[in-house]
Amino acid sequence: MVTIYDIAAQAGVSAMTVxxxxxxxxxxxxxxxxxxxxxxxxxxxxxNHMARSLVxxxxxxxxxxxxxxxxxxYTTLARGAEDAAKKQGYRLLxxxxxxxxxxxxxxxDTILSxxxxxxxxxxxxxxxxxxxxxxxxxxxxxxxxxxxxxxMDSDVVLGDTKExxxxxxDHLTSLGHxxxxxxxGLPAISSARLRLExxxxxxxxxxxxxxxxxxxxxxxxxxxxxxxxxxxxxSMDPPPTAIVAGNNVLAVEVIRTLHGRGIRVPDDLSVVGxxxxxxxxxxxxxxxxxxxxxxxxxxxxMQMLIERIxxxxxxxxxxxxxxxxxxxxxxxxxxxxPFS
Amino acid sequence: MVTIYDIAAQAGVSAMTVxxxxxxxxxxxxxxxxxxxxxxxxxxxxxNHMARSLVxxxxxxxxxxxxxxxxxxYTTLARGAEDAAKKQGYRLLxxxxxxxxxxxxxxxDTILSxxxxxxxxxxxxxxxxxxxxxxxxxxxxxxxxxxxxxxMDSDVVLGDTKExxxxxxDHLTSLGHxxxxxxxGLPAISSARLRLExxxxxxxxxxxxxxxxxxxxxxxxxxxxxxxxxxxxxSMDPPPTAIVAGNNVLAVEVIRTLHGRGIRVPDDLSVVGxxxxxxxxxxxxxxxxxxxxxxxxxxxxMQMLIERIxxxxxxxxxxxxxxxxxxxxxxxxxxxxPFS
DNA sequence: ATAAAAAATGTTATCGATAACATCAAATTA
DNA sequence: TAATTTGATGTTATCGATAACATTTTTTAT
Numbered sequence: 001m002v003t004i005y006d007i008a009a010q011a012g013v014s015a016m017t018v019x020x021x022x023x024x025x026x027x028x029x030x031x032x033x034x035x036x037x038x039x040x041x042x043x044x045x046x047x048n049h050m051a052r053s054l055v056x057x058x059x060x061x062x063x064x065x066x067x068x069x070x071x072x073x074y075t076t077l078a079r080g081a082e083d084a085a086k087k088q089g090y091r092l093l094x095x096x097x098x099x100x101x102x103x104x105x106x107x108x109d110t111i112l113s114x115x116x117x118x119x120x121x122x123x124x125x126x127x128x129x130x131x132x133x134x135x136x137x138x139x140x141x142x143x144x145x146x147x148x149x150x151x152m153d154s155d156v157v158l159g160d161t162k163e164x165x166x167x168x169x170d171h172l173t174s175l176g177h178x179x180x181x182x183x184x185g186l187p188a189i190s191s192a193r194l195r196l197e198x199x200x201x202x203x204x205x206x207x208x209x210x211x212x213x214x215x216x217x218x219x220x221x222x223x224x225x226x227x228x229x230x231x232x233x234x235s236m237d238p239p240p241t242a243i244v245a246g247n248n249v250l251a252v253e254v255i256r257t258l259h260g261r262g263i264r265v266p267d268d269l270s271v272v273g274x275x276x277x278x279x280x281x282x283x284x285x286x287x288x289x290x291x292x293x294x295x296x297x298x299x300x301x302m303q304m305l306i307e308r309i310x311x312x313x314x315x316x317x318x319x320x321x322x323x324x325x326x327x328x329x330x331x332x333x334x335x336x337x338p339f340s
Numbered sequence: 341m342v343t344i345y346d347i348a349a350q351a352g353v354s355a356m357t358v359x360x361x362x363x364x365x366x367x368x369x370x371x372x373x374x375x376x377x378x379x380x381x382x383x384x385x386x387x388n389h390m391a392r393s394l395v396x397x398x399x400x401x402x403x404x405x406x407x408x409x410x411x412x413x414y415t416t417l418a419r420g421a422e423d424a425a426k427k428q429g430y431r432l433l434x435x436x437x438x439x440x441x442x443x444x445x446x447x448x449d450t451i452l453s454x455x456x457x458x459x460x461x462x463x464x465x466x467x468x469x470x471x472x473x474x475x476x477x478x479x480x481x482x483x484x485x486x487x488x489x490x491x492m493d494s495d496v497v498l499g500d501t502k503e504x505x506x507x508x509x510d511h512l513t514s515l516g517h518x519x520x521x522x523x524x525g526l527p528a529i530s531s532a533r534l535r536l537e538x539x540x541x542x543x544x545x546x547x548x549x550x551x552x553x554x555x556x557x558x559x560x561x562x563x564x565x566x567x568x569x570x571x572x573x574x575s576m577d578p579p580p581t582a583i584v585a586g587n588n589v590l591a592v593e594v595i596r597t598l599h600g601r602g603i604r605v606p607d608d609l610s611v612v613g614x615x616x617x618x619x620x621x622x623x624x625x626x627x628x629x630x631x632x633x634x635x636x637x638x639x640x641x642m643q644m645l646i647e648r649i650x651x652x653x654x655x656x657x658x659x660x661x662x663x664x665x666x667x668x669x670x671x672x673x674x675x676x677x678p679f680s
Numbered sequence: 681a682t683a684a685a686a687a688a689t690g691t692t693a694t695c696g697a698t699a700a701c702a703t704c705a706a707a708t709t710a
Numbered sequence: 711t712a713a714t715t716t717g718a719t720g721t722t723a724t725c726g727a728t729a730a731c732a733t734t735t736t737t738t739a740t
Binding site for chain 1: 686687688689690691694695696697
């Protein structure tokens with residue numbers, strides 16, 4: 001590979017002069033600047049970012065860790081983060097943890113050893129605490145997205161999840177439903193806990209009592225094995241007339257399972273969920289959901305992150321917490337109960 | 341940040357000894373190995389990948405460039421690439437070019453200056469040629485995915501696109517359709533060209549004549565402005581009874597536009613497309629498509645890439661070309677014509 | 681014209697790690 | 711036991727770039 005020394009030799013100057021031309025620092029005569037530029041072109045010079053970062057002690061490289069690259073919520077979020085990063089002159093790379101704290105840890109190691117300037121993390125769950133402590137210990141700024149991790153203070157962008165859960169339940173009760181089930185993410189994820197809370201509060205406000213049998217806690221990620229959903233559906237007695245799903249993946253799994261049993265949605269059973277199904281849901285606007293501003297999660301989170309990075313030397317600001325609203329989008333997957 | 345020198349000092353050995361412990365090279369007594377390990381733990385040592393890559397001249401870092409991170413075809417592909425990379429001990433980072441050759445160029449610059457060991461590229465189009473030449477010139481191995489670029493020989497993983505287009509047209513004709521339109525990607529993308537070819541061949545084989553007015557070439561990416569689709573729909577006379585869409589995004593756009601006009605799919609007009617709509621399409625299996633093995637694109641491409649990287653010193657092998665089959669999945673978006 | 685200031689360029693050390701070679705002590709062999 | 715091998719560790723140079731300081735050249739001021 002061509003280095004600044006090759007250029008320096010070819011142009012008859014010192015490496016430092018080449019470095020100055022590249023970075024537009026110091027004083028350089030127009031003549032040598034032109035000559036150096038020309039040689040750089042001729043030799044197809046590409047700067048070595050690693051060597052550069054090694055001495056500068058900063059990489060202008062940021063990372064975004066998401067938990068499911070096939071989930072439109074996260075990919076939309078990624079677009080927002082990307083746009084904000086580009087605007088500020090940072091490069092952004094993505095990592096996909098697959099809802100798996102182990103994989104996430106590997107990415108954190110990569111991030112630490114790549115000496116990234118900062119990270120945007122949608123943590124896999126409470127078990128992420130140890131990696132986040134690792135980032136903190138090594139002084140790598142990070143902003144949490146969508147989920148909090150108990151025991152770790154930081155900047156964070158959240159959705160108004162509890163309120164979202166309430167709205168969904170309210171919507172269902174307004175349609176006459178009284179036996180409303182919840183299929184939720186694992187309790188090791190903060191957003192799942194809030195959804196359960198919101199669900200319970202809304203039940204109470206609607207004078208419905210909370211019944212444990214109507215709640216299933218399942219992993220957020222798509223799996224081939226739907227047997228726990230199957231047995232849960234069998235177990236509820238009397239069966240619910242509506243189901244709230246804790247995220248888009250679970251909504252899909254539930255509906256698939258129901259279809260497999262010949263149960264029609266919403267005719268036989270209503271289903272509502274969290275997060276849109278991506279642009280493709282527009283083909284046939286079906287699922288009634290709480291829509292979160294996915295793009296904003298990424299955009300605002302990235303802005304906060306970069307502010308943290310650049311204010312590093314000044315005295316530390318208090319942690320910031322952005323809560324984005326949750327909007328109910330009524331479509332067709334929840335129906336009025338006939339006899340209510 | 342803690343370096344091997346800090347560890348060396350603390351453990352009372354030389355930096356080289358620490359390096360040996362880290363890499364398990366050379367001979368080290370159990371006693372010092374244990375001591376060094378202990379100090380590394382205590383100080384939370386994390387190796388600096390940049391310094392390491394600088395001397396080793398390899399980074400064990402690979403990149404995947406895709407053109408649309410919100411498209412399930414590419415995210416599924418990404419999962420495959422990720423799995424294959426991990427299996428071989430490489431780290432994988434993602435970049436999103438947004439179907440934009442300029443953004444793609446920025447990523448290529450990043451890749452070059454990061455001294456990545458190789459790249460998997462789904463090129464934005466024929467205009468990608470110059471960046472690919474840049475990669476080639478700098479001796480960075482790459483494998484193309486899904487699209488070829490004229491003028492650039494390389495390893496490549498393709499779908500059997502032309503055959504796919506034929507199957508779609510055959511399916512429609514078997515349902516009685518004779519006026520079949522095509523909304524396709526821009527001709528600057530190789531896969532779009534093949535789809536057009538396949539479409540024309542299939543028409544001929546079915547004794548239908550090719551009529552230019554039934555073909556629209558549009559950008560693959562999602563846009564807010566649907567006016568060209570609108571005017572195209574208006575212009576066709578007599579209107580088609582079926583539309584083939586060149587990819588999933590276009591299929592969605594067309595169906596949205598049709599819905600906006602009160603035209604029902606498939607009752608009033610049939611629509612078929614390329615590529616699945618992700619896991620979410622399973623809620624309501626609607627769109628009849630040619631399904632490509634997205635995961636395999638990524639997995640096999642990554643395997644080829646790594647083989648290239650690791651065989652680098654031995655004599656060069658001829659370029660390889662993998663063509664993955666295209667499977668027709670009949671769902672509900674194309675209907676039998678009543679009067680045929 | 682000459683000192684002083686400013687501009688242009690060069691030298692050396694450094695970032696954190698590893699390769700290649702050097703050294704020293706312990707173990708083995710003759 | 712002296713000679714030799716082997717094991718364990720240390721030293722130095724290097725990867726490609728930049729900061730800090732040093733030097734040379736040019737310009738400006740007196």
